[in-house]
Amino acid sequence: MGGFGVTFKAMFKKRLTEQYPEEKKPTAPRFHGRHQLNRHPDGLEKCIGCELCAWACPADAIYVEGADNTEEERYSPGERYGRVYQINYLRCILCGLCVEACPTRALTMTNEYELADRTRASLIFTKEELLAGLQDGMVDSPHAIYPGADEQTYYRGEVKAAAPGTERQVARSKGEQPPADEDDALAAASRLRDPNGDAGDSGSGVRA
Numbered sequence: 001m002g003g004f005g006v007t008f009k010a011m012f013k014k015r016l017t018e019q020y021p022e023e024k025k026p027t028a029p030r031f032h033g034r035h036q037l038n039r040h041p042d043g044l045e046k047c048i049g050c051e052l053c054a055w056a057c058p059a060d061a062i063y064v065e066g067a068d069n070t071e072e073e074r075y076s077p078g079e080r081y082g083r084v085y086q087i088n089y090l091r092c093i094l095c096g097l098c099v100e101a102c103p104t105r106a107l108t109m110t111n112e113y114e115l116a117d118r119t120r121a122s123l124i125f126t127k128e129e130l131l132a133g134l135q136d137g138m139v140d141s142p143h144a145i146y147p148g149a150d151e152q153t154y155y156r157g158e159v160k161a162a163a164p165g166t167e168r169q170v171a172r173s174k175g176e177q178p179p180a181d182e183d184d185a186l187a188a189a190s191r192l193r194d195p196n197g198d199a200g201d202s203g204s205g206v207r208a
């Protein structure tokens, strides 16, 4: 009889059932969700490929490979950048220790919690998936450093946007092809250097 009393009381209480996924409730502001790799205000990446986040991770969920920036292909203001960056969400326990270890505030966590999927591979997030989107004033990496700036300037927050005229560099290390007009320019330059190169096509037919 006592048991029925509990049932009757519960019938008149406010329902706590959540209608997820039709209705999604906002999380607490500091909820630990999916990670994000942040950018400087001009679009260069904050990650320097130091691997401290990977060493701090208790679940061995992060894989990082750093590489050197060059003036022709620059991803971050300093010497190094994160060439490969992966987080395995099958292992991650969303503890946030990696965020604490990061010396450049490159790595933070968002409030996104929908991290289920049907395959293992799709839960290993790559750098391209983790890298923050572009905001106003940003140019996608790789591109040149702000003129006159150095990495200290960037970390003091003195670079507020990409310098006027900043253009994205061609990422040779990722196998991106040069734009078509660059191909045309190279072909024209090679014809100038070797005027006989196209003699057969031009139909001049004059041979010694």
Ligand code: SF4
Pocket (backbone or CB within 6 Å): 056, 057, 058, 059, 060, 061, 062, 087, 091, 092, 093, 094, 095, 096, 097, 098, 099
């Ligand atoms: S949140 Fe914790 S478990 Fe997940 S990657 Fe960072 S350190 Fe590893």
Ligand code: SF4
Pocket (backbone or CB within 6 Å): 046, 047, 048, 049, 050, 051, 052, 053, 054, 064, 082, 101, 102, 103, 104, 105, 106, 107
């Ligand atoms: S996210 Fe931070 S700690 Fe991890 S490799 Fe990049 S700079 Fe280093």
